[in-house]
Amino acid sequence: MRDNRGKRHELAVVLVGVTLAVLSNRDGCLSSIHRHLANHYEKLVNVLGEEKRRPLSRSQLPRVLEKVSVAVFDDLIFSHFGIKLNEKERKWLAIDGKELRGSIASGAKRGEAMVQAVAHESGKTMAQNYYCGTKESEVPRVRKLLTERALLTQKISFDALHCKPQTLAMIAQSKGKYLVGLKENQKQLRQEVLKTSENHANLWKIAGTKKGHGRIETR
Structure with a gap:
């Protein structure tokens, strides 16, 4: 190109x-x-x-x-990769929170906010809710949205803010699926996840041979 x-x-x-x-x-x-x-x-x-x-x-x-x-x-x-997904399997929802433009009063840090469940493929908003950012945080409001709109059985993606045991347990117990970000501020959990991935078999390997300095190296 x-x-x-x-x-x-x-x-x-x-x-x-x-x-x-x-x-x-x-x-x-x-x-x-x-x-x-x-x-x-x-x-x-x-x-x-x-x-x-x-x-x-x-x-x-x-x-x-x-x-x-x-x-x-x-x-x-x-x-x-030989993967064939039907329409139901391809349906994922992304949960996201946003401050409403112009709602933050002078001297304040938070204003009116909303949380949305947006379809990955179409970008269509499937559910949403509003709350006052000065009185409530995004995490409990997302839990309420998932419960009230019967989304706990769906496939949901979150950012790292929602990597909370209570939130993820609600989805797991309802037989839903989730994909959530994990940052370095959760050191113990991150180390456990890294160790788990290291124990998985490699999907593929790349090998190469290099000659030099009187020896042959294979990597």
Whole structure:
């Protein structure tokens, strides 16, 4: 793919880099995604066997991505891994809280706020609720939304604010599923999750041989 400055970029490298960034918890921020892509660019082109060029610039990243068909790219990923999901299996809801613009009074830190359950695929708001941010926090309001709107049996994604035992237990007990962020401020839980993932079998391995200094190294 050629950007508007005439520079060529291998689309496979860009898309794989963006996908890896999203899987590394860089979702939602293009600057963060681009930093991850740039920092791992050399390793990425080596693994993919592509010619090494300068990484795509931050300003060009959204211009390239807007030309990609999300539906086609989505199908390619799922077909590559042999995954076929029906409509029900693909239905995930994202829980998010927002301050209402213009509602924060002078000298105050919080104002009127809302929590929403938004469908991942369509972006449609499936449920929402309002509360006063100066009197109540987002966490209990989200629990109330999940209960009152019968969402506990659904598949829900949260940010790290909602990585709370009570919230997640409510979903698990109702046979729902959840995906939640985990930050370094929960050190013990994070270490346990990392250890658990280390004990899983590798999905694939990459090996290479290098000669030099009178020896052969295999990595």
